[in-house]
Amino acid sequence: MAEATIRDVARKAEVSVASVSRALSGAANVSAETKERIARAVSELGYIPHAGARSLSHGRTHAIGVVLPDLHGEFFSEIVRGMDREASANDYLLLLSPMHGGGRQATTALRAMRGRVDGLLLMAPHIAPEELRGALPANLPAVLINTRSSVGRTSIRLDNAAGMRAVVAHLLAQGKRHFVHLRGPAGNLDAQERADAITDALDAAGLRPIFMPGNFEESGGHAAIRQLVADGTRFDAVIAANDMMAIGALTALRQAGVEVPRTVAVTGFDDVPLARHLDLTTVRVRIADLGAEAIVRLLAELGGERPSEEQLHQPELVVRRTTEEPS
């Protein structure tokens, strides 16, 4: 048999559907006895309201669409966890639509959300602003995360510059003067901002770093450092664009017999669990909080607030043994 509908309940309780709807919506004006009869009918029929129909009529879905690019494990689960924490605390469900490709995929993913969600969370560090503007449904509140341009929407970005400034200041305080920066992949916004911040901060101290290309992966960091060592290049600090490259660098330095941090200090970015285990100095990004913040902003807009300007999420320097001798 098909699932019971509100009409079945009404019939069984011998009242109108309107009364059932009211009774179930909680507080309206329904006599105690009617309420009682309805409750009994509901439980006898095992009635469960049809959320889809309710949305169509009510105009609200109580769901939030989340469109994410392919993220490596750590980041993905953390940000979704933060979003969920905040969303379910407010009785919202999360509709996930990871996009596996570039522009066209994003458009498809966004279109599929029409009529299913009240608002959108979009993370797209690699999509051009024009494409974004075209793909975003005009009437749908949306919060952008780490996106190149806010195209008039609320957006939350990681403050990469602040993080790297803290790293540079810390290393300078340790007496380091010859810097190497292991870059993230070309075209990646975070990577670009991190590199720029390092350049600026060192420039202020009258220094210039050596730049090595990288890819956010362990192997890239390892290869870069091995090459520098083989070339006999002199340096006393390695600032990697993320933790995984820093870890690769540590391995390469250890294999070369270089003392860390005395001869060469090493820093990462992200604070993945591995970083703590390896005692890597890094910049901690509270990813889950970032996700939660995005939900909070979105809910505020759903509640009627105006989209706010760009917001920066502050990371935090975590000093460990790859830059500072234990005392």
Next chain:
Amino acid sequence: MAEATIRDVARKAEVSVASVSRALSGAANVSAETKERIARAVSELGYIPHAGARSLSHGRTHAIGVVLPDLHGEFFSEIVRGMDREASANDYLLLLSPMHGGGRQATTALRAMRGRVDGLLLMAPHIAPEELRGALPANLPAVLINTRSSVGRTSIRLDNAAGMRAVVAHLLAQGKRHFVHLRGPAGNLDAQERADAITDALDAAGLRPIFMPGNFEESGGHAAIRQLVADGTRFDAVIAANDMMAIGALTALRQAGVEVPRTVAVTGFDDVPLARHLDLTTVRVRIADLGAEAIVRLLAELGGERPSEEQLHQPELVVRRTTEEPS
């Protein structure tokens, strides 16, 4: 202005809504010219079909509900990734509803899915079968993952016993004879099965392990081993119920100056990325594949197949340095 509806498109193209619907549904019978006019109207209005309304009418949502308990990062992202891979390949969206609590929360989470999804993926290693049966909408196809009882639904389970049997056999082959097992949380199905399998496998060898309570967390493994060492208990192998506890155990052993694996061997379960870095012998669970398998089963049921019996997902022993000296 509100979003354009199918009626706006019909008006602009000077045809009926039925024709628009047909034209958009792809292949039906529509003249080329009509199709052309509709296409133009659609793009001029920026019309996007309303998925919610379509679902209500069509009776299919093209979405799959995913109800998961609170999972630690690694596991969560991996299983969702696998599910997404398979789901989006078949044009299904994932509606996430993590449940943060026990029975009542699960019921709520499941009820919220009514009318929003075509099928359900439910992972609930800690919920009693009776509660489950009551909470699951009768007409909704569902695949259960690591659940205590299949209550007549398709279910996929991890073959914990096979994994632990492989661990025990390996350790016995290394000459180990005095076993400690760091258990998972009480009431957790996986934890129970792992403990039972160890007991059985050792029993066959005429041995009995020491059981220590645990919680699947690093701190628990650390505390347990520290206590054993403090008590002067003798043992030469630690089988942790998961990787994180094994990692805690490793730390405790190192702090106590115990040689691994010569004096004490250590094994985990899961093969989280950290395990590889720490060279931990463990049982690899291909979590993403497990999630993908669940989707495949569910899609088959949505396609009309009968629910299949219980299916076991095989994990795989990965031997590393915490049980075997490098040669």
Next chain:
DNA sequence: CTGTTAGCGCATTCAG
């Protein structure tokens, strides 16, 4: 307090 009715946006008969 309660029942009737009209949509929400779309797919789908059934006639033309």
Next chain:
DNA sequence: CTGAATGCGCTAACAG
């Protein structure tokens, strides 16, 4: 090939 009408399940006026 096309249009008018009906209903998916529910909520929200509007009358009683």
